[in-house]
Amino acid sequence: GAVVSQHPSRVICKSGTSVKIECRSLDFQATTMFWYRQFPKQSLMLMATSNEGSKATYEQGVEKDKFLINHASLTLSTLTVTSAHPEDSSFYICSASGTGLNTEAFFGQGTRLTVV
Amino acid sequence: AQKVTQAQTEISVVEKEDVTLDCVYETRDTTYYLFWYKQPPSGELVFLIRRNSFDEQNEISGRYSWNFQKSTSSFNFTITASQVVDSAVYFCALRGFNKFYFGSGTKLNVKP
Numbered sequence: 745g746a747v748v749s750q751h752p753s754r755v756i757c758k759s760g761t762s763v764k765i766e767c768r769s770l771d772f773q774a775t776t777m778f779w780y781r782q783f784p785k786q787s788l789m790l791m792a793t794s795n796e797g798s799k800a801t802y803e804q805g806v807e808k809d810k811f812l813i814n815h816a817s818l819t820l821s822t823l824t825v826t827s828a829h830p831e832d833s834s835f836y837i838c839s840a841s842g843t844g845l846n847t848e849a850f851f852g853q854g855t856r857l858t859v860v
Numbered sequence: 861a862q863k864v865t866q867a868q869t870e871i872s873v874v875e876k877e878d879v880t881l882d883c884v885y886e887t888r889d890t891t892y893y894l895f896w897y898k899q900p901p902s903g904e905l906v907f908l909i910r911r912n913s914f915d916e917q918n919e920i921s922g923r924y925s926w927n928f929q930k931s932t933s934s935f936n937f938t939i940t941a942s943q944v945v946d947s948a949v950y951f952c953a954l955r956g957f958n959k960f961y962f963g964s965g966t967k968l969n970v971k972p
Contacts, residue, residue, distance in 0.1 A: 776958060787951065787964040795958075835903060839960075848895055849960055851905035
């Protein structure tokens with residue numbers, strides 16, 4: 745299957761700082777990228793969907809000014825958690841997909857964010 | 861509304877037992893795709909299978925098999941002769957327009 749690389753895999757930051765997470769599709773053009781947040785022992789909660797070159801579409805309840813998503817190219821999307829607080833600590837997962845219903849999403853390895 | 865339900869939160873079996881993970885979905889779309897993903901303790905989701913709404917043929921891949929029944933809106937996943945390495949959380953997902961809908965996941969524990 746396709747390879748999606750997410751970096752970093754783990755990050756610890758101080759409260760009030762910002763953290764950027766990168767998601768790269770290494771061997772295909774990802775027209776759509778999804779960003780998820782996963783709490784312990786829970787399912788994936790979709791935060792936003794981004795299409796290359798367009799503004800991200802955020803799910804209800806997700807603060808777009810706090811979780812900045814950029815999808816400037818077909819191979820790279822970034823999620824920046826601004827002014828992070830301990831409650832933002834979570835597992836963040838990106839996935840990349842081509843267009844069309846019949847394309848599966850390939851997932852990155854996830855990023856464990858801890859805000860202290 | 862689009863929704864995926866995995867009623868089994870956690871299942872424990874002994875190695876070599878067969879186990880079936882249930883998935884029930886809701887959608888108004890006539891064309892849709894269903895998926896299963898595996899999430900081992902490392903956290904990365906691994907794609908297992910994709911099935912479109914027009915293809916109800918069951919599929920077998922090694923010890924894995926899938927039973928898709930539109931009449932009951934179910935897409936169940938069976939692991940035959942389970943192994944310890946099968947221990948993971950398994951997610952069923954439905955793809956609608958530009959969005960994936962995930963079930964809550966079933967944690968499978970396979971004990972030696």
